[in-house]
Amino acid sequence: MFGLASRLIYRKRRWFQCSLARTYQALSSASVDDLWQKVTDLADVSWHPILASTNVPRGLVVKPGLIYQGFTRLIPIPIQIFVERVRPGELLSIRILVMPGLEEQVTYQVKSTVCGACVSYSVTVRGWLSPLFWSLIRPFAERVASDLVEAAEQAVSGNLKPTKRGCFDF
Structure with a gap:
């Protein structure tokens, strides 16, 4: 009897712990x-x-351990941002606490490749509000890596518009 009740409670609790994850990459000169x-x-x-x-x-x-506050562009609400891990020159992992029932983990990874530098942006949304939140931020999350690359290239080239090139374009 107790085994069946504990299984039902576990399944119900697992349903409330939804998580959605995606990784986006962009190549930079x-x-x-x-x-x-x-x-x-x-x-x-x-x-x-x-x-x-x-x-x-x-x-x-x-x-690691730095806690700061940010404001979103969509709705100007304050959110708490916590820096989890830092490997200088390689990885930055932060956790964003939006509201109770919703948290977001973001990881930026920068690495050198044969074609240039590659930035990887991984986002994981957890909580029972994650499906709704993900549907709102997905179009914006898809642009984060490419916008980061464009900003870095503009800073290097002195605000000139960068050209989009592939790995095999000469």
Whole structure:
């Protein structure tokens, strides 16, 4: 009798713990250091299609355990952002606490490839509100990696419009 009840409770609890995950990548002609500098400049999120601003002072070095506040472009509500992991020059993982029942984990990974620098943006949304939230942010999340690459290339080239090139274009 107790075995059946515990299985039903487990299934019900698992249903409320929905999670949705996606990874997006973009290739850049900018160096890995330039991309990393753009990712870790938490005060300047002008390239980010979801975040409008943060309360981080300029020049602050990103460290694990840093908690700061940001505001979204869609609805100007304050959200808490927690830096989980940092591997300098490689990986930045943050957790965004939007509201109770909804949290988002974001990982930026920068690596050097034969064709240039590659930035990877992984987003995981958890909570019982995640299907609704994901349907709202998905079009914006698809643009994060490409907007980051464009901002880094514009910063390097002095605000010139970058050209879109593939790996095998000469």
